[in-house]
Amino acid sequence: METTYRDAIAELETILRALETDTVDVDELTARVQRSATLIRLCKQKLRTAEDAIDRVFENLDQDEELPEPEAPAPTPPAKRAPKTPRDISGGLLF
Template sequence: MTNNTTYRQAIEELETILRALETDTVDVDDLTARVQRSAELIRLCKQKLRNAESAIERVFENLEEEDDSAPDEEDELPPTRSTGPGKNGSGSGRMPGQLPF
């Protein structure tokens, strides 16, 4: 088994071995070799899945860190000012949240 075998290649080889075991009359020596190869391929696939899972977790952790370090929307808005007394004495003549028209 080579380290540059892809996950897809390993799965395809496993499927080929399985089909051969299901259809062929396999002698004991060949059966042993195929089972050993299958075990190697399964270990390779498990390792590739663990590596992919770790990489994906790191991506999400980085996204969360970026979200935590980004300023909140409220921090980005300029402070509101009172424009002086209005009709109702509240300063702007509007209720909070009301549009100016």
């Protein structure tokens, strides 16, 4: 059975606790350090694989959802002014 990321982390934590409490004798130390290195490589590989898979998902989303560029809003026509009331030269109303 393949070691999962979670199992690898749990085993690394167990090894670390054993090393911190000095319960590992010198004969076991080398084996534990080698196993730790193997587990760390496994975790790194699983993280890279997950990252690549996530990147592919987002790339596919970008390709699938190629939306047209939003069009610039049409310019607003200038406001219409009320027609001027005819006035005579002096500025008074003609009617």
